Amino acid sequence: xxxxxxxxxxxxxxxxxxxxxxxxxxxxxxxxxxxxxxxxxxxxxxxxxxxxxxxxxxxxxxxxxxxxxxxxxxxxxxxxxxxxxxxxxxxxxxxxxxxxxxxxxxxxxxxxxxxxxxxxxxxxxxxxxxxxxxxxxxxxxxxxxxxxxxxxxxxxxxxxxxxxxxxxxxxxxxxxxxxxxxxxxxxxxxxxxxxxxxxxxxxxxxxxxxxxxxxxxxxxxxxxxxxxxxxxxxxxxxxxxxxxxxxxxxxxxxxxxxxxxxxxxxxxxxxxxxxxxxxxxxxxxxxxxxxxxxxxxxxxxxxxxxxxxxxxxxxxxxxxxxxxxxxxxxxxxxxxxxxxxxxxxxxxxxxxxxxxxxxxxxxxxxxxxxxxxxxxxxxxxxxxxxxxxxxxxxxxxxxxxxxxxxxxxxxxxxxxxxxxxxxxxxxxxxxxxxxxxxxxxxxxxxxxxxxxxxxxxxxxxxxxxxxxxxxxxxxxxxxxxxxxxxxxxxxxxxxxxxxxxxxxxxxxxxxxxxxxxxxxxxxxxxxxxxxx
Numbered sequence: 056x057x058x059x060x061x062x063x064x065x066x067x068x069x070x071x072x073x074x075x076x077x078x079x080x081x082x083x084x085x086x087x088x089x090x091x092x093x094x095x096x097x098x099x100x101x102x103x104x105x106x107x108x109x110x111x112x113x114x115x116x117x118x119x120x121x122x123x124x125x126x127x128x129x130x131x132x133x134x135x136x137x138x139x140x141x142x143x144x145x146x147x148x149x150x151x152x153x154x155x156x157x158x159x160x161x162x163x164x165x166x167x168x169x170x171x172x173x174x175x176x177x178x179x180x181x182x183x184x185x186x187x188x189x190x191x192x193x194x195x196x197x198x199x200x201x202x203x204x205x206x207x208x209x210x211x212x213x214x215x216x217x218x219x220x221x222x223x224x225x226x227x228x229x230x231x232x233x234x235x236x237x238x239x240x241x242x243x244x245x246x247x248x249x250x251x252x253x254x255x256x257x258x259x260x261x262x263x264x265x266x267x268x269x270x271x272x273x274x275x276x277x278x279x280x281x282x283x284x285x286x287x288x289x290x291x292x293x294x295x296x297x298x299x300x301x302x303x304x305x306x307x308x309x310x311x312x313x314x315x316x317x318x319x320x321x322x323x324x325x326x327x328x329x330x331x332x333x334x335x336x337x338x339x340x341x342x343x344x345x346x347x348x349x350x351x352x353x354x355x356x357x358x359x360x361x362x363x364x365x366x367x368x369x370x371x372x373x374x375x376x377x378x379x380x381x382x383x384x385x386x387x388x389x390x391x392x393x394x395x396x397x398x399x400x401x402x403x404x405x406x407x408x409x410x411x412x413x414x415x416x417x418x419x420x421x422x423x424x425x426x427x428x429x430x431x432x433x434x435x436x437x438x439x440x441x442x443x444x445x446x447x448x449x450x451x452x453x454x455x456x457x458x459x460x461x462x463x464x465x466x467x468x469x470x471x472x473x474x475x476x477x478x479x480x481x482x483x484x485x486x487x488x489x490x491x492x493x494x495x496x497x498x499x500x501x502x503x504x505x506x507x508x509x510x511x512x513x514x515x516x517x518x519x520x521x522x523x524x525x526x527x528x529x530x531x532x533x534x535x536x537x538x539x540x541x542x543x544x545x546x547x548x549x550x551x552x553x554x555x556x557x558x559x560x561x562x563x564x565x566x567x568x569x570x571x572x573x574x575x576x577x578x579x580x581x582x583x584x585x586x587x
Contacts, residue, residue, distance in 0.1 A: 111337050111338070111339055112336055112337060112338050112339065113338075113339050114242040114243070114244065114339055114340070115242055115243065115510045115514055115541075115542060116184075116241075116242045116341035116342070116344075116508065116509070117213075117240065117241050117242065117511055117512050117514065117515060118238070118240040118343070118346075118360075118509050118511075119212065119213070119360060119512050120212070120213050120215060120238070120239045120240065120241040120512065121208065121209070121212050121213070121215075121236045121237065121238060121360065122183055122185050122214070122217055122222060122225050122226070122236060122238075122239035123208075123214050123215070123216040123217065123222075123235065124216075124217065124219060124222040124226075124234060124235050124236065125159075125216050125218050125219065125222070126218065126219025127219075127234060127235040127236075129234075129235040130202075130235040130236070131201075131202040132159075132199040132200060132201045132202060133202070134159070134197060134198075134199050135197070135198045135199060135200055136162060136165055136197045136198040137196070137197045138177035138178065138195070138196050138197045138291050139152070139177070139196065139197075139269065141257050141267070142267065142269060143255075148253075149194075149269050149270060150248050150250055150270045151178070151180075151193070151194025151196065151270075152194075152196065155218055155220060155221075156191075156192060156194055156221065157195075157196040157218065158181065158183075158194065158195060158196060158215050158216060158217050158218075158221070159195075159196060159197050159198055159199040159216040160176070160181075160195055160198055160199075160213070160214065160215055160216070161198060161213055161214060162199075162200070163213075164198075164213060164512075164515050164516065165195070165197070165198040166289065167516055167517050168516055168517055168518060168519045169276065169309075169517040169519065169520070169521075170517075170519060170520070170521045170545070171519055172276075172286060173287075173289060174274060174275075174276045174287055175274075175287055175289070175290075175291040176274060177196070177197070177291040178194060178195060178268075178269060178270070178274070178291075179194070179195045179243065179273075179274050180192050180193070180194055180195075180243075180244050180245070180246035180272065181193055181195065181215060181241055181242065182241065182243075182244040182340070182341055183215055183217065183221075183239050183240070183241055184225070184240045184241075184340075184341045184342065184343045185226050185227070185238070185239040185343055186225075186226055186229075186237055186238070186345070186401055186402065186403040186475070187224065187225060187226060187227035187343075187404075188342070188343050188404065189224050189225065189227075190340050191217075191221050191224050191225060192246045193215065193217060193221060199216055201214065201216065208235070208236055209360065209362075213241075213512045213515065214236070215239065215241055225237065226401065227402065227403075227475060229402040229431070229433070229475055229477075234400065236401075237401040238343075238345060238346060238360040238361055238401060239343070240341045240343050240344055241512075241515075242338075242341045243515075243542075243543075244338055245272060245273060245335055245336040245338055246272060247272060247335045248270055248272055248332070250270050250332075251270070251328050251329045251330065251331060251332050252268050252269065252270050252271040252272075252306065252329045252332060253269050253270055253326055253328050253329075254266055254267075254268050254316050254319070254326060254327050254329070255267050255268070255325070256321065256324055256325050256326065257292060259297055259322070260297070262296060263294055263295070263296060264294070264295060264296075264297045264321050264322075265292050265294050266293050266321075267293070268306060271306070271314075271332070272332055272333055272335060273308050273309070273312070273333045274308065274309055275287070275306045275307060275308050275309075275314075276307060276308065276309055276545070277307050278304055278305060278306055278307065279304075279305040279313070280295055280298070280302060280304050280305070281302060284307075297321060297322055298321055299320075299321075299322045300320070301318045301319065301320055302319055303315055303316065303317050304316040304319055306329075308333060309543050309545050310543065310545070310546060311545070311546050312334075314329055314331065314332065314333055315329065315331075316329050316330075317330060342504070343408075344408070344500075344507055344509055345360075345361065345403050345408045345409075345498075346361045347409065347499070347500055348361075348497050349361075349397055349399075349496035349497055349498070350363060350379070350382065350397075350493060350495065350496045351495045351496075351497070352382070352494050353494070353495065361399055361401060362399070362400045362401070363397055363398065363399050364398045364399075364400065365377035365379065365382065365395070365397055365398075365493075366396035366398065367384050367385075367393065367394070367395065367396070368393070368394035368396050369386075369387045369392075369393055369394075369485075370391055370392055371392070371394070373387065374396075382492060382493040383490050383491070383492045384490065384492075384493070385488075386485035386488070386489040386490075388487065391484070391485055392425065392484060393482070393483060393485045393489075394480050394481060394482040394483075395480070395493065396478065396480050397478065397481075397496065398432055398478045399477040399478070400477070401477065402431055402476060402477035403475065403476070403477065404473055404474070404475055404476075405429065405468065405475075406448070406468040406469050406471075406472040406476070407470070407472075407473060407503075408498070408500065408501060408504055409468055409498035409499060409500055409501055409504075410467065410470060410499055410500070410501045411465055411466065411467055411468065411498065411499040412427070412451075412453075412464075412465070412466040412479065412496070412497075412498055412499075413463070413464070413465050413495075413496070413497055413498070413499060414462075414463065414465075414481070414493070414495070414496050415461075415462075415463055415494040415495040415496075416461075416462040416463070416464065416491050416492065416493060416494060417460050417462070417491070417492040418457070418460055418462050418489070418490070418492075419488075419489065419490050420486040420488075420489045420490075421457065422455065422457060422462050422483055422491065423483060423484045424464060424481060424482065425482050425484060426449075426450065426480075426481075427450075427451040427479070427480070427481050428448065428449050428450070428451065428479070428480045428482075429446075429447040429448040429451060429476045429478070429479055430444045430445060430446055430447055430476065430477075430478040431444065431447055431474070431475055431476050431477060431478070432444045432445075432478040447472070447474050447475075448468075448469055448472065448476075451466045451468065452466065452467045453466035454466075462491070470501065508539050508540070510537060510539075510540035511537075511540075513536075514536060514537075514541070514542040515542075516542075517542060517544035517545075517557070518535065518557070520535060520544045520556070520557025520558070521544070521547065521553070521557060521559045522544055522545050522546060522547045522553035522558070523541060523544050523545060523546065523553065523557075524536055524541040524554075524556075525541065525553070527552075528552070528553045528554055528555045529552055529553070529554045529555065529560065529562065530554075530555050531554045531555050532555075533555065533556055534555045534556070535555065535557050544557060547559035550562075
């Protein structure tokens with residue numbers, strides 16, 4: 056399209072020069088040719104400005120992921136799919152492996168369901184941001200099934216498994232003993248590898264050849280060879296007829312972009328590098344958004360992304376682990392103070408994520424809270440709970456209200472603090488036979504975090520849609536995606552437009568380009584009348 060614009064502009068300049076050098080008697084005729092050409096140049100310029108916009112694109116950030124530590128002794132896993140098992144010397148020949156920026160994902164997400172076909176994510180680059188707020192990128196190298204021998208990895212939560220070095224950057228380096236996972240925000244990204252894709256010949260027979268492409272900065276859905284499309288197999292390879300002559304192979308992305316391997320002799324090569332790569336999209340960065348639910352008796356079926364442990368502490372000496380099925384804190388006989396201790400297994404910069412702690416309690420006595428404190432604790436063991444603690448904020452400002460047995464506590468965080476924390480202690484005066492039951496504990500997110508657009512992991516798949524939903528899509532009365540969270544799922548072919556449910560339907564396109572025919576006809580008639 057951009058090439059056509061240049062041709063139209065050149066033709067316009069040529070006709071303009073002819074007018075200048077032509078006798079006046081012929082100027083009117085030449086002008087009639089020039090006017091429609093000028094109009095077409097304007098139309099082409101406007102259309103191409105839309106297609107070559109280079110502004111910053113906001114990523115679709117999914118905060119409901121877990122980052123797993125492949126180097127943790129607590130994490131056992133089985134590799135389900137190894138994307139590049141057949142690539143020679145893959146630890147060095149593939150950029151993501153060479154720079155130790157590989158990762159594994161859930162096998163369910165390794166293939167994108169697009170229009171009743173499955174497209175592999177092998178080689179796709181992801182952005183991962185965790186509690187440290189440090190953004191890293193990694194290349195999808197396959198899929199695993201994790202087995203956390205200790206701890207409680209939430210069931211059904213999508214994950215990205217990282218080498219220990221990358222995981223430490225994401226988690227911030229704080230851990231309870233040998234940590235295995237933390238909550239993380241994940242996004243598809245468009246990382247510029249600074250290298251061009253490589254096509255590898257894996258094996259061939261007299262009639263067929265099997266190939267694979269590596270180091271591509273964007274997922275691809277099929278290849279085009281001599282006007283025939285070949286779909287991607289489940290193992291991220293292509294099988295096509297062995298062509299014993301020079302040919303071009305087009306690698307086609309979700310956006311229908313074409314990347315060409317030119318003049319390839321498939322029967323003679325083992326690998327070849329493309330002359331270019333897909334244009335890099337200028338994407339913004341994601342923000343880590345922590346789960347704001349600590350405990351909820353009323354939302355028992357909610358999957359919690361943060362793992363919280365609960366303890367009862369009597370007179371700062373005796374520690375008792377609480378069972379989440381019975382969150383009743385009973386004062387020990389003879390104790391003066393009792394503390395409710397809530398410990399998160401993943402330390403975060405808690406006072407930047409949240410501005411307030413809110414607790415709902417039931418009590419059979421008039422409760423007098425003495426202190427609400429924030430700590431960084433490095434061990435969840437009962438015997439060493441406070442032996443490894445660092446005080447972050449000893450005296451949080453708080454307010455309690457009690458109406459009969461119903462008690463509400465609200466504590467404010469210091470929004471200027473950037474320290475990691477993971478443990479909150481609420482100390483109250485013991486009462487003989489006194490019982491406090493925890494009904495709900497949650498955080499109120501900070502104003503900055505509330506502005507973050509939170510998508511969820513449902514957009515990590517195209518759900519068999521055909522196209523990318525935009526604000527220009529035809530309204531079907533329903534939206535398959537949350538607005539502002541529409542994944543890239545392809546383009547409709549000419550004459551079709553995308554609906555809000557991600558379907559391509561036939562539609563007359565009454566845009567500026569198609570409206571040029573009637574306008575040009577009017578200009579030609581006007582010129583004829585003017586000459587007459």
